[in-house]
Amino acid sequence: MxxxxxxxxxxxxxxxxxxxxxxxxxxxxxxxxxxxxxxxxxxxxxxxxxxxxxxxxxxxxxxxxxxxxxxxxxLPAVSRPNRFTPSPLADQRGGAGVIAVPEVRISASAGGGAHLEQEPGGTDWYFDSGWLRYELRAAPRDLRIISIDGDSMEPVLQSGDKVMIDLSRTAPSPPGIFVLHDGIGLVAKQLELIPNSEPPRLLIRSESPRYQNYERTLEEVNIVGRVIWFARRL
CATH class of the missing domain: 1.10.260 (434 Repressor (Amino-terminal Domain))
Incomplete structure (x- = not known):
């Protein structure tokens, strides 16, 4: 056939x-x-x-x-409330084994949310290409680094942490930490698909007990990508 x-x-x-x-x-x-x-x-x-x-x-x-x-x-391209655009990531100065991942000058709130208004244009972070592909199992063109702002994901993520998000991973299965627009702002939260819900619903959870969990239908949120790595200043 x-x-x-x-x-x-x-x-x-x-x-x-x-x-x-x-x-x-x-x-x-x-x-x-x-x-x-x-x-x-x-x-x-x-x-x-x-x-x-x-x-x-x-x-x-x-x-x-x-x-x-x-x-x-x-399917037509889905319009997202962000301005992420692909860019060449190979670092010509660092050689073929180094990949540049751009830092985007926006903040993902781990508290009350933050709107995606600013253009990309931060500094580049350089990683071994084999580590990205084989350890993180990620395509470099799909990766962005952003900052966490807020305390609702403490102690897992703290305000000021840098996180790497994979824009290609937007399915909340298996559960994990995602950056999403929940209708109010851009947030970093634990996402879990609620079994047998119709229409499909998401449990949006904070790590800190000071913040309440809440639910949204899958259609009410725009999942930007999955958090796959983070860095923190000691």
């Missing part, structure tokens, strides 16, 4: 995964029999990849689940 874009994308991601995998291992990682993905790609069975399988496969491949959506290429 002629492969569509989704099936070609899965084959490409499987072929380039590090550590290596194959369709058999990926099928088993999704909780299916070893031939499941082979049949899906080459025989068209099932016709549509179920949502739970898509999320499990995305976790196995280390990508956001949206990358595996069948209609991804047909």
């Amino acid at each position: 002629k492969l569509d874009t989704q099936r070609k994308r899965i084959l490409e991601l499987v072929a380039h995964r590090d550590p290596p995998t194959d369709l058999k291992k990926a099928s088993l990682a999704c909780g299916k029999n070893h031939a499941y993905l082979h049949q899906f790609i080459n025989r068209g069975t099932p016709r549509k990849l179920p949502e739970d399988v898509r999320y499990a496969l995305a976790r196995h491949l280390g990508v956001d689940e949206s990358v595996l959506r069948a209609d991804r290429d047909a």
Whole structure:
């Protein structure tokens, strides 16, 4: 059968995964029999990849689940309340093994929120390219560094900490710390998808007991990216 874009994308991601995998291992990682993905790609069975399988496969491949959506290429670009734009990240001065990750001059509030108004334009942070790709499992073009402002995520994150966010990881599964716009401002919070909620709802949680947890529907928030690393001045 002629492969569509989704099936070609899965084959490409499987072929380039590090550590290596194959369709058999990926099928088993999704909780299916070893031939499941082979049949899906080459025989068209099932016709549509179920949502739970898509999320499990995305976790196995280390990508956001949206990358595996069948209609991804047909969807219009979603307008986000931010001004992040891709930029060349290779550091020509530092050699091929060094990657520049730009610091964006905005603050993600860990308290009451902060609006995304300022343009990118901070300093660059330089990291070993192998460490970014293999340790953090991140594509350099998707990375930004921003500052935390507020105390609601203490002691995990403190005001003034620098955090690296991966803009490609916007699915709140598995749970983790994300930077999001919750309808009021830009915040850094623990996100967890509430099981069996319809429409899907998120639990938005602070680390500090001084702040109340709250809920939003998935459509009410704009998840900017997942926090994957932080730095703190001692």
